[in-house]
Amino acid sequence: MKHFDIAIIGLGPAGATLARLLDGKFFRVAAIDKKGADSSFQKPCGGLLAPDAQKELAKFNLTLPKDILVDPQIFSVKTIDLKNRITKHYQRMYLNIDRSKFDSWLISLIPKNVKIFKNSICQYMLKTQRGFKIVFDENGHKQEITADYVVGADGADSFVRRMFFPKFNIRKYTAVQQWFKDEHQKPFYSCILDPENTDCYSWALSKDGHFIFGGAYPVSNSREKFERQKEKLSELGFKFPEPVKTEACMILRPNSFTEFCLGGGNVFLIGEAAGFISPSSLEGISSAFKTAKILGDIFNKHKENKHRAYASASRGLRFKLAAKLIFKCPFIYDSAFRKAVMNSGIKTIRTEE
Ligand SMILES: Cc1cc2nc3c(=O)[nH]c(=O)nc-3n(C[C@H](O)[C@H](O)[C@H](O)COP(=O)(O)OP(=O)(O)OC[C@H]3O[C@@H](n4cnc5c(N)ncnc54)[C@H](O)[C@@H]3O)c2cc1C
The missing domain is CATH 3.30.9.10 (D-Amino Acid Oxidase, subunit A, domain 2)
Structure with missing residues (x-):
């Protein structure tokens, strides 16, 4: 069974960005996603890239093919x-x-040191003494890995959120x-x-x-x-x-400032899995980028209390999204x-x- 420092579940804009940003010199990273090369699964989306998301790409110094x-x-x-x-x-x-090409492009930017499992559906996770055991189906074959940290970047119906925070309601x-x-x-x-x-x-x-x-x-x-x-x-x-x-x-x-599930106990949620999406326009790609960047920085800077650091650094974004409930x-x-x-x-x- 392979061991990783960080396992990212989901390679949409949030997961693919985090996998790209994590420092390969320090972290062994696994990324599991149900999308495959054959485009058998595609995320339903309007496929409109809003100015906020364009701005995040600009900050990443990325240009769109x-x-x-x-x-x-x-x-x-x-x-x-x-x-x-x-x-x-x-x-x-x-x-x-x-949108499908956009997601594939973001995945193509992930460095080679990240172990990507495509066509893989995460089915079960267990907290162990050393970290987490993650069981998934890769092309019809059962696979298992272990990791110290789990990041749920698996979208609105997040399996990670349901597994570890079943009572959290958004x-x-x-x-x-x-x-x-x-x-x-x-x-x-x-x-x-x-x-x-x-x-x-x-x-x-x-x-x-x-x-x-x-x-x-x-x-x-x-x-x-x-x-x-x-x-x-x-x-x-x-x-x-x-x-x-x-x-x-x-x-x-999200319907209030408290309806964001950031994680706990070495499990982190980013992007829509955590509830980061605009309640007025349903625009979610920019928040997926932003939360991936915030969490990436926290890992790369080896922050001591990562959960507290994530709560603190994402506060502004949570306020901004919650403020739309009142002002927009x-x-x-x-x-x-x-x-x-x-x-x-x-x-x-x-x-x-
Ligand atoms: C119909 C629709 C239209 C939308 N239109 C727009 C729009 O035009 N512009 C915009 O900005 N936002 C739009 N949104 C919102 C936007 O799509 C999301 O907020 C955004 O994609 C969130 O990015 P993410 O990376 O957090 O999650 P996602 O993009 O949802 O990515 C999650 C990834 O996790 C993977 N995954 C999920 N479960 C598992 C599992 N168990 N095992 C392995 N992998 C798993 C999936 O393959 C997926 O790739 C729309 C949403 C919907 C539903």
Whole structure:
């Protein structure tokens, strides 16, 4: 059985970044991820890289290869308020990307000294006297490793969080998303607010000849709410032919400053596994980068009390995300506020028909 200093579970933006940043001179690192070379598993995502995430890439001194971008790049969001029957356009600076290629690129940046287990699903973990025993299925074969530290970077439905912190509760939604052949005359990006079906939001966007429609819905009857919304949007001219692909997964939406699970007892959680995602926009890639950088620095600087250091260094980010519940969410999700804001015309842009 192989022993490592640190085992990272999950190689999305958070895990892949941490694996890239950990100092190979000091740490033997293992990284386990269920994605494989054959793209059999792909993370459901809108694939929009927000300015905050772009800024983190800039701080890492990384430039984005052009084959990660998709067609087209869209500079405005058409915001549709189905309750108040208002539509407005706002400028947006997102990059439209291929999320699967983006994740593969981040993994390609991990140094060779990190032992990567692809096509591997973590199934069981046990705290032992020396550290942790980690059991996973690699291409259908049972594997076991041991490690001193475990980092859960395994996303919203984190196995690591469920295993070690089963009682920790973070507000959850079900994200449902479908891909269609794009039959619209012009590509577009849209954000839909429809309190009848969800107190969160839905999105629609064009991507490389496809049209994606998805939303975050309260967990019960999420699929019915998704279908009801499609019917409403069909009446507004949205085109939903036979879906090419349907995806669904959990998405977190922290509801207070205390709804972040940072870990304990040499288990750390980063990225969405810990609840780091914007409760207003559901943008999670920038926080995945930020928490990976914070934890990477703590390990590389050999901080004594790593848990205390992580809590302290991530406090600002937790405040920033929790503050969105007070300063942003009401203006987006409260129908009366939203109506006033949209009708005020603040920050709206006029688009030619
Ligand atoms: C439908 C949808 C649309 C979204 N759109 C956007 C968007 O446009 N822009 C944006 O910024 N954010 C978006 N988000 C949020 C964003 O995708 C996440 O917050 C972000 O990916 C979190 O990064 P992460 O590295 O923490 O986790 P993830 O990206 O979820 O990565 C977790 C990794 O862990 C692996 N894994 C999970 N369980 C196991 C296991 N048991 N064993 C081994 N490996 C495991 C998975 O393979 C995965 O690669 C969206 C989310 C959803 C659900």
